[in-house]
Amino acid sequence: MNISVRLNEEDTKLIKTYAQINNISLSDLIRKAVLEKIEDEYDLECYKKAVEEYEKNPKTYTMQEIKEELGL
Numbered sequence: 001m002n003i004s005v006r007l008n009e010e011d012t013k014l015i016k017t018y019a020q021i022n023n024i025s026l027s028d029l030i031r032k033a034v035l036e037k038i039e040d041e042y043d044l045e046c047y048k049k050a051v052e053e054y055e056k057n058p059k060t061y062t063m064q065e066i067k068e069e070l071g072l
Helices: 009-021 026-056 063-070
Strands: none
């Protein structure tokens, strides 16, 4: 699948230069950047949910307690 992105000359030059300096293709650079952005946003949402759950029930467990609970 092809995706087009419109960029101004300044952004295009910056992105191309970065790709050349790091010896990667434009496609790989853009793919990696977009996937990292998605992963970062997903991680942030998971963090927010975890904090919300913790605030509802601030019970914590030691690593030893978890091992014993799981029979490890």
